[in-house]
Amino acid sequence: MEFVQIAIDGPAGAGKSSIAKELAKKFKFIYIDTGAMYRALTLILMEKNIGIEDLKNIEYEAVNIDISFKIKDDMQDVFIGKRNVTEEIRSPLVSQKVSAVSAINVVRTEMVKKQQKLAAGNNVVMDGRDIGTVVLPEAKIKIFLTASADERAKRRFIEMKNKGHTIDFNNLLEDIKKRDHMDETRAISPLVAAKDAIVIDTTELNFEQVLNKIEEIAKEGIKNV
Numbered sequence: 091m092e093f094v095q096i097a098i099d100g101p102a103g104a105g106k107s108s109i110a111k112e113l114a115k116k117f118k119f120i121y122i123d124t125g126a127m128y129r130a131l132t133l134i135l136m137e138k139n140i141g142i143e144d145l146k147n148i149e150y151e152a153v154n155i156d157i158s159f160k161i162k163d164d165m166q167d168v169f170i171g172k173r174n175v176t177e178e179i180r181s182p183l184v185s186q187k188v189s190a191v192s193a194i195n196v197v198r199t200e201m202v203k204k205q206q207k208l209a210a211g212n213n214v215v216m217d218g219r220d221i222g223t224v225v226l227p228e229a230k231i232k233i234f235l236t237a238s239a240d241e242r243a244k245r246r247f248i249e250m251k252n253k254g255h256t257i258d259f260n261n262l263l264e265d266i267k268k269r270d271h272m273d274e275t276r277a278i279s280p281l282v283a284a285k286d287a288i289v290i291d292t293t294e295l296n297f298e299q300v301l302n303k304i305e306e307i308a309k310e311g312i313k314n315v
Contacts, residue, residue, distance in 0.1 A: 093211065093212060093213050093214075094117075094119070094213045094214075094230065094231070094311075094312055095209060095213075095214055095216070095226045095228070095229035095230065095231070096110075096113065096117075096119070096214065096215045096216070096229065096231045096232075096233070096308055096311075097216055097217075097221035097222040097225070097226045097229040097231065097232045097233070097284070097287075098110050098113075098215065098216070098217040098218075098221065098232075098233045098234075098235060098304075099217070099218060099219060099220065099221050099222050099223070099232070099233070099234050099235070099281070099283065099284070099287065100217075100219075100234055100235035100236050100281075101219075101236060101237075101242065101266075101269070101270050101273065101281060102185075102242060102246070102266050102269045102270070102273075103237070103241075103242030103243065103245050103246045103266055104235040104236055104237050104242060104292060105235055105237070105245065105292055105297065105300060106125075106217040106218070106235055107123055107125065107126075107217055108297065109217075109235065109297075109300055109301055109304060110123070110215045110216070110217040111123075111166065111215075112301055113215050113301070113304060113305065113308060114214075114215040116305060117213070117215070117308065117312075118213075119212075119213040119214055119215050120208075120209075120212045120213065120214045120215070121159070121166060121214070121215050121216075122159070122205060122208050122209060122214055122215070122216040122217075123159065123166070123168070123217060124201070124205050124216060124217065124218035124219075124221065124225065125188075125217070125218055125219075126157075126159075126168045126179060127157050127201055127204065127205070128188050128191060128192040128197070128201060129168075129179035129180070129184050129185075129188050130155065130157050130168060130170050130175055130179055131151060131152055131155055131157075131191060131197065131201070132179070132184050132187050132188045132191045132192075133170075133175060133178055133179050133184055134151055134155060134170065135148065135151060135187075135191060136183070136184070136187065138151070142190055142191070142194070145194070145196060148191075148194060148196065148197060149196045149200070152196060152197050152200040152201065153200055155170060156169075156170060156171050157169070157170060157204065177253070180253070181255070182250065182255060182257055185265065185269075186265060189268075189269045189272040189273055190272065192219075192273075193272060193273075193276040193277075193278065194278075195277075195278050198220075198224075198278050198279050202220075202224060202225050202279075205218075205221075205225045206225060206226075209225075209226060219273055219279070219281045220279035220280075220281070222234070222283075222284035222286075222287050223279065223282060223284045224279045227284070230311050230314065231307065231308055231311035231312070232284050232286055232287035232288065233287060233288055233290060233304055233307065234283035234284070234287040234288070234289045234290070235290055235292055235300070236289065236290070236291050236292070237291060237292045237293040238293045239263060239266055239267050239270065240263065241292075241293045242266055243259065243262050243263040243266050244259075246262055246266065247259050247262055250262070288307055290303060290304070
């Protein structure tokens with residue numbers, strides 16, 4: 091039996107996670123949020139006051155961190171060991187630091203190993219920055235979601251506000267632009283659409299329109315596996 095891998099890439103705020111979660115539900119696939127994995131490591135480094143230049147301790151934490159995903163009440167929670175960090179890893183401070191952490195060579199090497207291990211022998215939907223190019227290069231279904239920086243900032247602003255975070259929109263927009271630049275220009279696994287990915291600009295599309303479009307692409311791809 092050949093397993094199906096659906097890779098969804100794109101910049102911050104493009105809607106990857108929300109779409110990937112719903113797609114996984116519809117097809118009863120396992121959903122793997124790779125961004126949450128980098129955020130979890132970033133949280134641990136912050137809590138242990140491990141600086142970005144401390145490669146020895148960063149490598150130790152990247153190798154030994156125990157990240158897992160569990161479904162609860164139709165939602166997926168993120169755990170470090172037995173600790174639920176679902177909300178903590180979405181804090182503005184983690185968001186500001188995660189791109190710098192994820193650009194470190196040893197971090198990406200270790201996280202890719204963990205991601206590939208999670209995906210092995212399963213039907214999966216995985217989203218991130220380098221899924222179609224590095225983590226699951228053989229995936230038969232590859233999607234690259236994008237949207238204007240303004241639109242992505244608006245979506246993230248509403249999301250953060252609904253969660254009770256107080257944040258300035260202009261600062262958020264600048265953070266997203268900085269993250270885009272860091273993700274696109276880093277030496278290791280830069281953010282780029284795979285050559286065989288289908289690119290979808292979601293700026294003028296609502297959630298249901300994007301989901302329906304990707305669902306049709308996935309159905310066609312699954313038939314050909």
